[in-house]
Amino acid sequence: MKLNPMLRLIAGMMFLISLALTHYVNQNWLWFSVFIAANLIQSAFTNSCPMITLLKKLGVKE
Template identity: 55%
Template sequence: MYIDRLLRLIAGFFTLLSLALAHFHSPNWLWFTAFVGLNLFQSGFTNWCPMMTFLEKAGVPKQPKATCCK
């Protein structure tokens, strides 16, 4: 698994988790949903988000190694 794909999975999971917590626990969890959405929005312009830094430090590869058959 690579950073780009894992990043989208984590963002989707955090969004669904915060929506469930807002529904079952407290509407204040919607602030976390907004935080995730804001990070996704700014990463569209900058191609960087804080989770990418954590994933890089955890050793997740950035992209697959190019394997070309001749």
């Protein structure tokens, strides 16, 4: 899998996990969803994403 689809997959899975944790464990996990959304918004404006850097270091092809 290439870099951009992998990034979208990870972001979507993290968001769904955070919603499940919010529902089943504690409402404070909602802040994890807020963090994910804020990171996606920030990366749209700055074109810098920590997950892309990590995936590149792990050898995921662009």
